[in-house]
Amino acid sequence: MSNVSLTRHLLEEQRAGHISADLRLLIEVVARACKTISIAVGKGALGGVLGEAGTPGAASMNIQGEAQKKLDVIANDVLLEANAWGGHLAGLASEEMDHSMPIADLSPDGYPSGNYLLLFDPLDGSSNIDVNISVGTIFSVLRCPEGVAVPGDEHFLQPGTDQVAAGYCTYGPNTTLVLTVGHGTHAFTLDREVGSFMLTTHGMRIPEETKEFAVNMSNQRHWQPPMQRYIGDLLLGKEGPRGKDFNMRWVASMVADVHRILTRGGIFSYPLDAKCADKGGKLRLMYEANPMSLLVEQAGGAASTGRMRMLEVQPSGLHQRVPVFLGSKLEVEAAVRYHLDHDAG
Ligand SMILES: O=P(O)(O)OC[C@H]1O[C@](O)(COP(=O)(O)O)[C@@H](O)[C@@H]1O
Ligand SMILES: [Mg+2]
Numbered sequence: 001m002s003n004v005s006l007t008r009h010l011l012e013e014q015r016a017g018h019i020s021a022d023l024r025l026l027i028e029v030v031a032r033a034c035k036t037i038s039i040a041v042g043k044g045a046l047g048g049v050l051g052e053a054g055t056p057g058a059a060s061m062n063i064q065g066e067a068q069k070k071l072d073v074i075a076n077d078v079l080l081e082a083n084a085w086g087g088h089l090a091g092l093a094s095e096e097m098d099h100s101m102p103i104a105d106l107s108p109d110g111y112p113s114g115n116y117l118l119l120f121d122p123l124d125g126s127s128n129i130d131v132n133i134s135v136g137t138i139f140s141v142l143r144c145p146e147g148v149a150v151p152g153d154e155h156f157l158q159p160g161t162d163q164v165a166a167g168y169c170t171y172g173p174n175t176t177l178v179l180t181v182g183h184g185t186h187a188f189t190l191d192r193e194v195g196s197f198m199l200t201t202h203g204m205r206i207p208e209e210t211k212e213f214a215v216n217m218s219n220q221r222h223w224q225p226p227m228q229r230y231i232g233d234l235l236l237g238k239e240g241p242r243g244k245d246f247n248m249r250w251v252a253s254m255v256a257d258v259h260r261i262l263t264r265g266g267i268f269s270y271p272l273d274a275k276c277a278d279k280g281g282k283l284r285l286m287y288e289a290n291p292m293s294l295l296v297e298q299a300g301g302a303a304s305t306g307r308m309r310m311l312e313v314q315p316s317g318l319h320q321r322v323p324v325f326l327g328s329k330l331e332v333e334a335a336v337r338y339h340l341d342h343d344a345g
């Protein structure tokens with residue numbers, strides 16, 4: 001077992017010139033918030049954290065029009081509270097908040113504003129909270145544009161290539177933080193007795209090829225023709241054009257599905273379908289697709305919308321949705337080929 005804590009790892013990244021002291025602090029604050037969320041998730045029914053937020057018959061809704069779970073709200077509050085003292089942050093944005101929040105509004109006591117913007121999905125996999133299946137937190141860090149002291153939504157609309165850090169924490173049988181600052185993707189497991197994240201995988205690598213795909217098959221009839229054809233060919237197995245049998249896994253928590261892919265390979269997809277076409281997709285670009293795409297690319301994988309590299313999408317809205325294909329490089333390239341061939345007629 002490694003004796004490298006997250007703190008030591010971040011100090012080494014700072015000494016190597018990969019991150020500033022402020023960014024190190026910011027990541028430590030997010031990691032501390034994740035520990036608090038992990039404790040709340042772990043208490044389950046005993047902590048009164050299961051079920052819907054709001055009052056019976058009047059569930060509270062977020063900007064996405066989704067009913068909020070108690071833990072969505074708790075996790076969001078934990079992240080806000082942890083970051084309220086500012087210093088390192090200029091503003092933050094969350095799946096659960098209609099608009100971004102400048103740190104000046106969050107911290108009226110007058111802490112100085114910093115240089116970074118933090119975006120997060122405080123609780124990913126909400127439908128799994130009440131059934132004791134892994135959920136998580138996803139986050140992305142951008143630089144606040146020069147000369148902007150009080151950032152608005154428009155300042156967050158930077159492509160994924162501009163992320164200076166990205167990560168997620170899974171709350172499952174163990175609590176694992178997976179992080180990149182653009183120099184590899186590394187995993188830290190929470191030592192619950194000591195209370196520290198310890199480095200457990202340095203330099204995660206996704207195998208280029210895979211025989212495992214992750215998709216919500218119940219949407220099949222709503223998919224567009226290239227997706228129908230792609231998955232159809234996977235299902236034909238050895239006898240089909242792909243020449244091998246594929247296995248399927250779908251946790252319905254993006255963090256857990258991506259964690260499996262970072263650990264042993266695979267392809268994860270949430271394509272455009274007739275149900276979500278008007279919104280542009282199901283998953284959110286800024287705090288789901290982009291951070292996961294950076295982590296996957298840094299581990300040797302690929303991430304695409306099916307038609308272009310995810311990290312190069314120019315965002316047009318804080319809560320913008322996109323189709324997602326990510327994971328083993330050659331398999332993502334295969335999925336993209338089905339889309340491009342279709343478009344080319
Ligand atoms: O219920 P579906 O359609 O399978 O969708 C599952 C997907 O939705 C999500 O739960 C969306 O995230 P939130 O729980 O943060 O809204 C992903 O984690 C997951 O991949
Ligand atoms: Mg999510």
Ligand SMILES: [Mg+2]
Pocket residue numbers: 072095121122123124125126
């Ligand atoms: Mg969420």
